[in-house]
Amino acid sequence: MIRTLPRWLLAIGLLLPFVPLLVWAGSGQWRYPAVVPQRGSGRGLRLLLDPASDIPQGLLTSLLLGVTVSVIACAIGLCAGRALGLYAFRGKRAVRFLLLAPAIVPGLAVTLGIQVFFLRYRLAGTLPGVVLVQLLPTIPYVTLVLGSAFANFETGYEEQARTLGAGPLRTFWHVTLPVLRPSLVVAAFFAFLISWSEYILTLLIGGGTVKTLPLLLFAYIGSSDQNVAAALALLVVLPPFLLVLLTSRFLTGSQTGAVGFGRL
Amino acid sequence: MTTGTTVELRGLTKSYDGTQVVAGLDLVIRPGSLTALLGPSGCGKTTTLKVVAGLLDADAGDVLFDGRSVLSLRAEQRPVAMVFQKPLLFPHLSLGDNVGFGLRMRKVPKKERVERVARALELVRLQDLASRRVGEVSGGQEQRVALARALVTEPSVLLLDEPFSALDASLRGEVRDLVRGLQQELGVTTLFVTHDQEEAVAMSDDIALLFEGRVEQSGPPRDFYAAPASMRVARFFGGRNELPATVRTGMVHSALGQWATSRTEGAAVLTVRPEAVVLAAEGLPAKVLEARFLGTHVAVTVELADGSRLRLHAPPSTALPSHVHLSVDPAATTLLEP
Numbered sequence: 236m237i238r239t240l241p242r243w244l245l246a247i248g249l250l251l252p253f254v255p256l257l258v259w260a261g262s263g264q265w266r267y268p269a270v271v272p273q274r275g276s277g278r279g280l281r282l283l284l285d286p287a288s289d290i291p292q293g294l295l296t297s298l299l300l301g302v303t304v305s306v307i308a309c310a311i312g313l314c315a316g317r318a319l320g321l322y323a324f325r326g327k328r329a330v331r332f333l334l335l336a337p338a339i340v341p342g343l344a345v346t347l348g349i350q351v352f353f354l355r356y357r358l359a360g361t362l363p364g365v366v367l368v369q370l371l372p373t374i375p376y377v378t379l380v381l382g383s384a385f386a387n388f389e390t391g392y393e394e395q396a397r398t399l400g401a402g403p404l405r406t407f408w409h410v411t412l413p414v415l416r417p418s419l420v421v422a423a424f425f426a427f428l429i430s431w432s433e434y435i436l437t438l439l440i441g442g443g444t445v446k447t448l449p450l451l452l453f454a455y456i457g458s459s460d461q462n463v464a465a466a467l468a469l470l471v472v473l474p475p476f477l478l479v480l481l482t483s484r485f486l487t488g489s490q491t492g493a494v495g496f497g498r499l
Numbered sequence: 500m501t502t503g504t505t506v507e508l509r510g511l512t513k514s515y516d517g518t519q520v521v522a523g524l525d526l527v528i529r530p531g532s533l534t535a536l537l538g539p540s541g542c543g544k545t546t547t548l549k550v551v552a553g554l555l556d557a558d559a560g561d562v563l564f565d566g567r568s569v570l571s572l573r574a575e576q577r578p579v580a581m582v583f584q585k586p587l588l589f590p591h592l593s594l595g596d597n598v599g600f601g602l603r604m605r606k607v608p609k610k611e612r613v614e615r616v617a618r619a620l621e622l623v624r625l626q627d628l629a630s631r632r633v634g635e636v637s638g639g640q641e642q643r644v645a646l647a648r649a650l651v652t653e654p655s656v657l658l659l660d661e662p663f664s665a666l667d668a669s670l671r672g673e674v675r676d677l678v679r680g681l682q683q684e685l686g687v688t689t690l691f692v693t694h695d696q697e698e699a700v701a702m703s704d705d706i707a708l709l710f711e712g713r714v715e716q717s718g719p720p721r722d723f724y725a726a727p728a729s730m731r732v733a734r735f736f737g738g739r740n741e742l743p744a745t746v747r748t749g750m751v752h753s754a755l756g757q758w759a760t761s762r763t764e765g766a767a768v769l770t771v772r773p774e775a776v777v778l779a780a781e782g783l784p785a786k787v788l789e790a791r792f793l794g795t796h797v798a799v800t801v802e803l804a805d806g807s808r809l810r811l812h813a814p815p816s817t818a819l820p821s822h823v824h825l826s827v828d829p830a831a832t833t834l835l836e837p
Contacts, residue, residue: 389585389587391583391585391587392587394549394552394554394581394583395581395587396589396600396604397552397553397554397575398554398574398575398577398579398580398581398658399575399601399604399648399649399652400576400601400604400605400652401600402573405604409600409604410589413589413591414589414590416591
């Protein structure tokens with residue numbers, strides 16, 4: 236018990252902020268100075284599933300965006316990471332810097348500049364446009380993770396596979412990808428999370444047409460409908476939370492899960 | 500089982516960044532033989548092996564299997580299998596699936612695959628470990644799995660790139676014997692890269708000694724001791740005495756005496772192995788400088804009349820006086836260019 240105390244404190248500290256959210260989400264009326272709501276209500280939670288509200292559609296949009304951005308970012312990150320991690324070439328430092336620049340330069344500044352081009356090529360207000368702009372902040376992280384994975388990658392595995400009769404594509408599919416799987420899971424996870432919680436870029440390029448969950452959440456917070464905002468906030472937190480539980484063994488590198496969470 | 504494939508390398512050349520690593524290498528490997536590519540590091544032996552495997556393209560030259568060029572075949576199409584320095588077992592597969600990898604890539608049906616994997620694991624005496632994961636077995640066992648993975652595809656040519664160098668000395672001998680035994684049993688032509696001359700001598704039918712990307716000397720191991728082709732070969736195999744000599748009018752003159760020779764006139768180096776110098780009742784007088792007992796023999800250093808030194812092996816029971824007489828068989832000496 237004493238030994239696990241820090242873990243429990245950490246878990247409580249992390250989960251405590253969600254308690255008011257849970258209460259808000261399930262209450263109908265909660266006025267000062269009452270400690271518990273005067274009246275409970277399922278309205279907020281019901282609205283999440285109500286096809287008449289834009290929340291189910293927003294959930295779908297967010298999931299689709301997150302998965303698409305994650306897949307494309309990983310595809311680009313695999314190539315860029317391989318080049319940076321394994322090969323020596325002229326201008327490598329410059330390429331590395333340029334790849335990581337979006338993580339340093341505020342996305343807002345860049346997006347204001349490139350919005351003009353998105354408008355010109357009719358990408359503004361479309362899902363592909365939002366996918367493109369969300370690649371901006373995701374690629375640096377994915378490349379960073381996969382670059383260091385490739386730096387430690389034993390290329391002998393690929394040569395070995397070739398001599399055993401596997402062509403380049405099959406070598407990549409049957410050997411390179413599985414060997415890199417832990418890093419790939421982490422990279423995909425990062426990309427998904429960045430896309431999932433992205434607000435400013437989606438708003439600027441999506442122009443209000445592409446409604447993701449963060450956009451809806453801000454709208455409900457602005458409308459001071461606390462119950463729906465709280466219910467929606469829980470919905471926004473849920474997928475990342477589940478993802479962490481599912482992939483924690485990849486993040487920590489052990490089979491037992493992240494500290495404390497593996498047995499929760 | 501296999502009748503054996505002849506491998507021929509013709510004028511192989513390969514450069515990296517302007518440095519010629521393999522420089523016109525010619526070699527014929529007898530069918531079913533185990534041939535060692537021996538040489539100091541950087542002599543181009545691993546590069547040569549990778550060119551044969553198809554992992555590297557040569558700049559010039561040809562690789563022939565049974566007289567047919569294989570250069571147009573990509574690595575995955577060549578009838579070769581390679582075992583590297585490290586076992587390189589795929590970490591996401593069980594040991595059995597590792598062995599079956601080559602068969603899966605060549606689309607062998609599952610039923611046949613399972614049987615062949617079992618047989619291959621039996622060959623390396625690991626039949627019970629098919630379901631184990633990589634990392635659950637020892638380094639020696641991993642290298643044996645790697646060997647099974649290479650042999651299961653029944654390659655025409657087996658390529659081994661220093662497969663024992665990462666193993667402990669105790670394991671090395673065991674895996675080495677296993678490889679030699681299997682190679683002879685299967686009769687598969689095997690090309691084996693090593694920098695360890697003792698290993699090359701102990702294992703192979705033929706040795707090709709490489710210097711700077713060229714074959715300096717090739718042939719059975721015994722030749723390298725009996726008749727080194729150059730000073731470099733003699734020094735690589737080590738242990739030979741070197742004495743200055745001159746050739747004049749068909750006679751070689753040195754501190755060991757003079758005898759007839761067919762070599763060209765001029766300065767030369769007379770080399771002789773310590774075993775070929777024997778103590779005698781009369782002959783060349785010499786002074787004993789040092790004698791070290793080494794169990795099976797006594798390593799003796801003597802000084803000849805002209806001040807040159809000579810190492811020789813004396814029987815362990817000999818009581819050594821301070822002055823001895825030596826006898827050397829001219830046939831056991833080799834005259835080389837300095």
